[in-house]
Amino acid sequence: MPQQVRRETGMGIEIKTVGIIGAGQMGTGIAHVCAASGLDVRLNDRDADRLDAGLAQIEANLARQVQKGSLSEDQRRTALERIGVARAYADLGPCDLVIEAATEDEATKRKIFQDLCPSLKPDALVATNTSSISITRLAASTDRPDRFIGIHFMNPVPVMQLVELIRGIATEDPTYESAKAFIGKLGKTSTMSEDFPAFIVNRILLPMINEAIYTLYEGVGSVESIDTAMKLGANHPMGPLQLADFIGLDTCLSVMQVLYEGLADSKYRPCPLLVKYVEAGWLGRKTKRGFYDYRGETPIPTR
Ligand SMILES: CC(=O)CC(=O)SCCNC(=O)CCNC(=O)[C@H](O)C(C)(C)COP(=O)(O)OP(=O)(O)OC[C@H]1O[C@@H](n2cnc3c(N)ncnc32)[C@H](O)[C@@H]1OP(=O)(O)O
Numbered sequence: 020m021p022q023q024v025r026r027e028t029g030m031g032i033e034i035k036t037v038g039i040i041g042a043g044q045m046g047t048g049i050a051h052v053c054a055a056s057g058l059d060v061r062l063n064d065r066d067a068d069r070l071d072a073g074l075a076q077i078e079a080n081l082a083r084q085v086q087k088g089s090l091s092e093d094q095r096r097t098a099l100e101r102i103g104v105a106r107a108y109a110d111l112g113p114c115d116l117v118i119e120a121a122t123e124d125e126a127t128k129r130k131i132f133q134d135l136c137p138s139l140k141p142d143a144l145v146a147t148n149t150s151s152i153s154i155t156r157l158a159a160s161t162d163r164p165d166r167f168i169g170i171h172f173m174n175p176v177p178v179m180q181l182v183e184l185i186r187g188i189a190t191e192d193p194t195y196e197s198a199k200a201f202i203g204k205l206g207k208t209s210t211m212s213e214d215f216p217a218f219i220v221n222r223i224l225l226p227m228i229n230e231a232i233y234t235l236y237e238g239v240g241s242v243e244s245i246d247t248a249m250k251l252g253a254n255h256p257m258g259p260l261q262l263a264d265f266i267g268l269d270t271c272l273s274v275m276q277v278l279y280e281g282l283a284d285s286k287y288r289p290c291p292l293l294v295k296y297v298e299a300g301w302l303g304r305k306t307k308r309g310f311y312d313y314r315g316e317t318p319i320p321t322r
């Protein structure tokens with residue numbers, strides 16, 4: 020694989036080509052903002068149909084930005100041209116940074132890193148978009164824990180300003196500096212979190228969502244009452260059940276399990292109703308059914 024000429028920027032490396040693994044809602048959002056910020060992107064997924072659907076989603080989101088006047092037609096076209104497809108990990112060889120944004124499951128992520136690393140340049144950085152899993156543990160399944168970091172984007176990526184950066188025990192300063200400069204290039208703001216289960220945002224947000232599901236489970240209120248209460252009573256842009264469906268109930272459950280096991284405190288026990296929905300395959304918007312049913316014109320509460 021040909022080595023690219025690298026320019027050092029301060030303590031870190033300049034990131035020009037970004038690989039993304041997982042073409043779901045987060046992977047496509049990250050690809051979108053990277054390409055719109057002038058970076059070359061290579062998008063990978065284990066499922067070819069998912070990859071096509073992801074590219075179509077990016078195209079639709081960019082077109083919406085043109086319609087709304089926040090992007091020119093030229094910028095849209097250039098951004099799309101910057102996104103290539105990586106059918107195999109070998110196609111990620113030229114990347115300066117690879118961000119893993121696959122399903123929130125530790126075994127899945129560990130396997131990805133083991134298979135991916137032999138294809139990368141020795142000095143490439145590797146990051147995970149995990150919502151909750153230990154960065155130190157994930158780093159240990161790579162050949163470069165010093166060049167590994169948590170880069171946690173928020174959903175929807177093109178809209179949300181924050182990105183959490185999480186260092187593992189072995190993450191070196193130049194890796195952190197490069198990741199921080201990369202986030203700055205995307206026009207986003209980074210905060211740093213220590214490597215504790217679910218970091219900062221999800222340590223606070225997910226127990227609130229889990230409590231909303233307990234409120235539903237115990238019959239304190241209906242889906243509609245709970246969401247209206249939090250939208251109008253606490254000025255949240257979405258109700259907690261609507262937000263759970265938006266994040267994905269599988270991801271919500273995984274985060275609660277990581278909190279429950281990682282902090283060994285019963286206050287993080289996932290609500291049995293959340294477990295039941297995930298067992299039913301009702302994962303929220305992405306499967307068209309969760310706390311709301313999205314199969315019709317407007318979402319209908321399921322309880
Ligand atoms: C689980 C984790 O690990 C961490 C997390 O991400 S937790 C989740 C964090 N995210 C949140 O809490 C989101 C809460 N919700 C919101 O902020 C808002 O409801 C929202 C921004 C999603 C939508 O806002 P809204 O005012 O209801 O909708 P709307 O006016 O249609 O959209 C506002 C903008 O967002 C864009 N947008 C909305 N949904 C989008 C999506 N899924 N993808 C891309 N862009 C989207 C719209 O195009 C619009 O863009 P412009 O401002 O350029 O016109």
Ligand SMILES: NC(=O)C1=CN([C@@H]2O[C@H](COP(=O)(O)OP(=O)(O)OC[C@H]3O[C@@H](n4cnc5c(N)ncnc54)[C@H](OP(=O)(O)O)[C@@H]3O)[C@@H](O)[C@H]2O)C=CC1
Nearest residue numbers: 041042043044045064065066120121122123149150174266
């Ligand atoms: N949803 C959210 O609000 C946020 C999620 N995150 C994190 O981002 C990551 C992705 O979440 P999200 O995009 O919502 O999930 P999605 O379910 O939308 O997408 C995950 C994608 O990863 C694919 N995938 C699974 N295994 C592999 C693999 N071995 N190789 C390549 N692709 C694979 C899935 O394919 P298939 O469908 O075939 O399984 C799917 O296309 C998770 O770690 C999540 O915790 C972070 C911030 C916010």
